[in-house]
Amino acid sequence: MLLREGPGGLTSRAVTTEAGCAKGVLHKYFTDFDGFLTELVLDRIRRLDDQAEVLLKSAGQGTIADNLTAMLTDLFGSVAVAIVSLTISRDSLRARLRAEVPTGVPILTEAGQAVLDYLTAEQEYGRIPPGADLNTLGLTLIGSAHLLYADRTGPRPTPAEVHAFITSVLPH
Template sequence: MPTGVAMRDARELLFDAAERVLLRDGPEALTSRAVTTEAGCAKGVLHKHFTDFDGFLAELVLDRIRRLDDQAQVLRNAVGQGTVVDNLTTMLTDLFGSVAVAIVSLTISRDGLRARLREAVPTGVPILTDAGRIILDYLTAEQKRGRIRADADLNSLGLTLIGSAHLLFADRTGVRPTTDDVRAFVASVV
């Protein structure tokens, strides 16, 4: 590999490479060598920017959690618009159509990564917990507008939606649920 070549935003280059490896080959294939090979850089680049590989993975997960802010904004803008079922269907399909399912598998499979993430996300499964919070905020806003029953248990509803949607999408190598499948599930829960 060439040395002495300036790289633009090495962290993002490495994160994107790790995401591609994770989506293509799964969490078991995610190694520092696989990431740097995918990124087209020397292995030392990763260790220059991160203390170790679990530190790199923790930063990757936290970066992808921060990207949920865009989905949160879309859902906030949807309050009072369209149908609650369609808004949740879109959010859940977008969430689990991304790297989220692979990140959950990665987090579960690596003890060192989980320990690092506990410092930033003390409870729940990272990314699922954050997405659950976004859904709960949305449900609360829709309930205030009268589009969800006033006596609905929003915590249970939110946990059911995020947990069950994760199960629908959990097999990254199998047939993905269609939008209609997700909509039917969301409609039955809501």
């Protein structure tokens, strides 16, 4: 529903209608709608942990660009871009998430850390030059990949386009 309607279309009434249940059911399990949304975002962050683990285990195997392309297209091809828009558009949601994600933008912060951990491992394998600025590279990859996918109504970038971008910014 978030992908279809965007953050503005996500209301407690819309969620319960989509789920086919009474509005009171939502409030039985969550203090309010922002409580529900907080759990939704935290669930997506936990799912990102699995993607981060897969990416980190790929260090030293395949190509760096292929590994990053797989992770970033999987991440941003999912509901993650809509989650980012949701957290940016709702101050009350962001305030609640600060207990779990004290800095940055939820999803992007965790994805950025996953990419940085992976780049660090690749540097330890000698596949990224020792002097490369991994922090800047990681932020460039996450921020730019997010921008490639940010328009939920426009065409999605192809994996080949994402791969080309990644290849263009990786140090040689």
